[in-house]
Amino acid sequence: MTLLAVERIKLFSTRSPWWCMLLALGLTVGITGIIAANWQDSPMPVIGTVFTYTFGLYVIMVMAALAVTTEYRFGTIRSTFQAVPDRVSALVAKAVVVTLLAGLVGEAVGFGSWGLSNLLAKDTSQLALNSANDWRHVAGIGLVYAAGAILAVGVGTLVRQTAGAVSIILVFALVLESVVGLIPKIGDDIQKWMPFTVANKFIYGSPDPGSLPEGAGPPAIGELSPWGSLGYFVGIALAVFVISLVVAKRRDA
Amino acid sequence: MLEATGLTKHYGKTVAVDDLSFTVAPGRVTGFLGPNGAGKSTTMRMILGLDRPTAGRVLIDGKPYTSLARPLTKVGALLDAKWVHPNRSARAHLRWLAKSNGISYRRVDEVLDVVGLTSVAGKRAGGFSLGMSQRLGIAGALLGDPEVLLFDEPVNGLDPEGILWIRQFLHRLADQGRTVFVSSHLLSEMAQTAQDLIVIGRGRLISQTSTEQFIQDATEDTVKVRSPELDRLRALLGDDARVDDVEGSIVVHGLEPARIGELAASNGITLHELSPQRGSLEEAFMQLTKESVEYHGAE
Numbered sequence: 001m002t003l004l005a006v007e008r009i010k011l012f013s014t015r016s017p018w019w020c021m022l023l024a025l026g027l028t029v030g031i032t033g034i035i036a037a038n039w040q041d042s043p044m045p046v047i048g049t050v051f052t053y054t055f056g057l058y059v060i061m062v063m064a065a066l067a068v069t070t071e072y073r074f075g076t077i078r079s080t081f082q083a084v085p086d087r088v089s090a091l092v093a094k095a096v097v098v099t100l101l102a103g104l105v106g107e108a109v110g111f112g113s114w115g116l117s118n119l120l121a122k123d124t125s126q127l128a129l130n131s132a133n134d135w136r137h138v139a140g141i142g143l144v145y146a147a148g149a150i151l152a153v154g155v156g157t158l159v160r161q162t163a164g165a166v167s168i169i170l171v172f173a174l175v176l177e178s179v180v181g182l183i184p185k186i187g188d189d190i191q192k193w194m195p196f197t198v199a200n201k202f203i204y205g206s207p208d209p210g211s212l213p214e215g216a217g218p219p220a221i222g223e224l225s226p227w228g229s230l231g232y233f234v235g236i237a238l239a240v241f242v243i244s245l246v247v248a249k250r251r252d253a
Numbered sequence: 254m255l256e257a258t259g260l261t262k263h264y265g266k267t268v269a270v271d272d273l274s275f276t277v278a279p280g281r282v283t284g285f286l287g288p289n290g291a292g293k294s295t296t297m298r299m300i301l302g303l304d305r306p307t308a309g310r311v312l313i314d315g316k317p318y319t320s321l322a323r324p325l326t327k328v329g330a331l332l333d334a335k336w337v338h339p340n341r342s343a344r345a346h347l348r349w350l351a352k353s354n355g356i357s358y359r360r361v362d363e364v365l366d367v368v369g370l371t372s373v374a375g376k377r378a379g380g381f382s383l384g385m386s387q388r389l390g391i392a393g394a395l396l397g398d399p400e401v402l403l404f405d406e407p408v409n410g411l412d413p414e415g416i417l418w419i420r421q422f423l424h425r426l427a428d429q430g431r432t433v434f435v436s437s438h439l440l441s442e443m444a445q446t447a448q449d450l451i452v453i454g455r456g457r458l459i460s461q462t463s464t465e466q467f468i469q470d471a472t473e474d475t476v477k478v479r480s481p482e483l484d485r486l487r488a489l490l491g492d493d494a495r496v497d498d499v500e501g502s503i504v505v506h507g508l509e510p511a512r513i514g515e516l517a518a519s520n521g522i523t524l525h526e527l528s529p530q531r532g533s534l535e536e537a538f539m540q541l542t543k544e545s546v547e548y549h550g551a552e
Contacts, residue, residue, distance in 0.1 A: 006353045013345035014338055075336035078303055079393070082330065083353040085302050085319040252304040 003084065003093035010076075011067060011097060020063035021105050024056035025112060031055065032113035036120040043123040045211035046134040049114040051218060053141045053203060054196075056109045058173060060145050061152035064098045065165040068156035081253045088245050095153045095241060099146045106145030110138040126211060133208050136226060144199050147234045151195075154241035157248050172196070192222045195236045201229040254279060255300065255401055255432055259309030262295050262456075269295045271456040272309070277434045277449075279400065282427045284447030284464065285436035292456035293436040297332055297405050313401055325354040329394030330403040334386040339379025343370055343389050346378055347396060354397055364392040384415045391422070402426055404435040408442060420446050440538040444468060472532030476505045476513055479526035486513075486522050502526065 011017050031052045036044060068091075071077035084090040118124050129135055152169055159165040173196045181191040191197055205220040222229055255277035262270040270292040277283045287293050298304040300311045302319040310317060313328055321327050337346050347361040365371045368388040373381070378389060387407060394402055404423070408416045423446060427433045437443050443450060443464065450467045452459040460467060479502040480486055487496055487503065490513070495506040505513060510529050517524050 002352065002355065006349050009345065009349040009352060010338075010341075013342065013349070014340045016340075070338065074338050075333055076338055078298075078332065079336050079350065080353075081303060082301050083325055083350055085321070085324055250305075252298070 003089055004097055006084075007094045007097040010094075011101070014070070016066055016070070017063055017101070020059050020066070021101075024059040024063075024105055025108055027059065028052045028056040028109045029112040029116055033116045033120055036117035039121050039123075042213075043126040044117055044121040045126050045207065046114065046129065047137045047204060047207045047212060047217060049117040049127070050110060050137050050141060050203060052113065053106075053109060053144070054173075054200070056105070056141075057145055057148050057199075058170060060102045060105055061148045061169050061173075062166050064102060064149035064152035065156035065169060066162060067094060067098050068153055069160060069162040069165050072160040073162060078253050087249050087253075091153070091157060091245055091248060095150055098153055099149045102149035103142040103146035106142030107139065109145070110141035114138045131208050133206060137203060137207070140203050140226075140230070143230060144203060144233065147199070147230070147237045150234075150241050151237035154237065154244040157244035158240075195233050198222045198224065198229045199233040202226045202233065205229065254314055255311065255434060256313075257296070257300070257309065257311045260296065260299060260306055260311060261308040262292070262299060262304060263307045269456055270299070270306075273453065273456065273458050274309075275451045275458060275461050277401075277432055277451070279432040280427055280430050281448045282423050282433045282435060282446055283449040283451060284443035285434060285451050285453070286440060286443050286447075287436075287438065287453040287459075289438050291438075291453045293438075293453065294332065294405055295456075296453075297330070297403055297436065300403060301328070301330055301332070323354040323397065325350065325356065325397035325399065327397070327399050328401045328403065329397060329399035330405075331387075331390040331394045331407060332403070332405045334383065334390040337378040337386065337389060340377050342375050343378050343381070343392075344374040346389065347392060350393055350396055356397055360396060360398075364395045367395060368392045383410050384412065387411060387415065387419070391419075399431070401432040402434065404433075406436055406438070408437070416442070440468075441535065471538075472536060473506065474532065475530045476508060476510045477526060477528045477530050478503050478505060478513060478524065480517070480522060480524050482522045485520070486517060489516050489520055489522075504530065 032049055035048065035051060039048065071080060080090055081087055114127070118127055121127065129138065152165070155168055156165045159168060177191065177194040177196050180194060181187045183190065200218065201220045201222040201224065204218050205222070205226040207217075224232055257276075258274050260270055260273040261268075273292070273296060285293055285296070295304060299306050300313075300318060302317065313321070318324060318328060343365065344361060347364065348358060350356075351358060351361050362371070365374050368391050370385065370388055370392065373385065378386065381389065391404075391407070394404070407419050411419065423433050423435060427448075435446065437446075447464050449462070450464050451461045452467065462470075477499070478486065483503055490496060490505065490508065494508045497504045497506075510527055514524070514527055
């Protein structure tokens with residue numbers, strides 16, 4: 001518990017986490033507001049309120065990576081390991097704090113977007129959260145953000161540089177996962193196992209029948225069920241994080 | 254009590270620290286002296302468990318650093334004053350350190366007061382001058398009221414007032430019975446700060462001795478002589494003495510002033526000057542680095 005308090009003090013005594021959280025909320029809820037205000041012709045479905053969740057995911061992952069890389073950038077990681085020689089505990093505490101925060105931001109993004117849509121959409125008849133699927137579309141965002149944060153802390157710990165860690169995360173999520181689908185023959189098969197693609201399936205996959213026209217909305221591809229997809233994404237995040245712990249424990253600080 | 258045995262660190266093919274063994278006693282300021290790149294900082298990092306030794310170990314009162322339960326209450330260290338997040342306030346920086354080792358926030362205010370930073374405690378550390386950063390680093394080292402204190406080049410880049418403050422401060426800490434281990438590449442600084450010296454060159458131990466003894470051993474006494482009959486005198490000095498010519502005078506190595514005076518008197522040579530010269534600390538230090546280079550080159 002002490003270590004959690006330490007990491008909480010560290011995180012909130014600098015400004016960048018606040019900016020990242022505000023940006024994550026503003027981007028997602030704000031753009032959802034524009035979508036909701038312009039939703040024409042049909043009642044807005046629940047899934048339509050969370051199309052923007054990925055923008056916030058990237059920002060939150062940057063925040064999580066920064067929580068580690070700034071420590072390396074400014075040398076405070078050495079003070080950290082000096083105060084807490086058990087490096088694994090120190091890094092796990094950091095990951096827990098960042099993950100909880102990411103989860104909270106994710107819930108705020110989900111329910112904020114959904115709530116604003118209720119205010120701005122012309123036809124809100126389909127916006128009530130009536131089914132498990134509806135809840136998953138909205139509340140699931142917190143889970144994806146939390147898992148994304150674990151992944152980003154792992155990448156940050158491995159790479160130790162802000163520019164490197166942020167590039168890896170963004171290039172992977174925004175470029176590589178799309179480009180890989182262009183590889184002839186095997187591209188599609190690889191793409192449906194890429195982590196962010198699979199995470200999308202958890203949020204967008206299996207909407208209630210009739211809520212969206214066939215083929216509309218963001219793609220939800222992958223072999224696993226929505227919850228299986230989340231498990232896969234969390235598994236990858238934990239694997240990267242555990243590898244980063246082993247590496248951090250062995251190398252010189 | 255700090256005890257290093259066979260401490261060795263390789264970075265790839267480079268040997269940074271080579272089979273280094275020494276002890277640092279409580280109640281004294283012990284200087285850790287060596288030219289830049291001699292392995293001082295690497296040794297300090299290994300003491301704190303930040304770098305993993307390739308071989309050997311360091312024990313603090315019989316225990317390795319990484320097995321200390323609340324390490325900041327046992328060992329305080331200032332390795333680099335810039336190891337602070339620039340957007341975090343001095344107080345917040347000390348608070349997270351305090352929290353991690355179960356130290357009260359009251360102690361944070363105490364150490365801020367000790368180093369004279371109370372008035373700027375809420376300001377972001379990135380705006381601090383080097384002297385202020387150094388004070389913040391010292392506050393961090395003192396936080397846990399530790400018995401052992403390590404400082405890596407604490408006076409680097411400080412103004413004379415800051416240097417004096419740190420010097421007196423280190424003495425106060427040692428007088429309280431603490432183990433104070435402070436590194437520097439300046440012998441002249443160490444001569445005024447440290448009672449004991451551990452001298453390293455190229456990662457190897459050159460000597461561990463009292464500062465006084467070290468300077469005595471390393472510096473050489475010479476005699477400066479001026480005379481209108483220098484050539485005659487030079488011939489009388491014999492083969493044992495080495496003589497250097499320096500601007501109309503000679504500097505004699507290896508002979509007492511009394512002996513030279515007697516030689517001159519018994520041969521009727523007029524002397525205009527006969528003055529003993531004490532070797533300078535800089536010369537001693539040059540000698541030391543030269544030795545460490547030669548030591549290495551002979552291998």
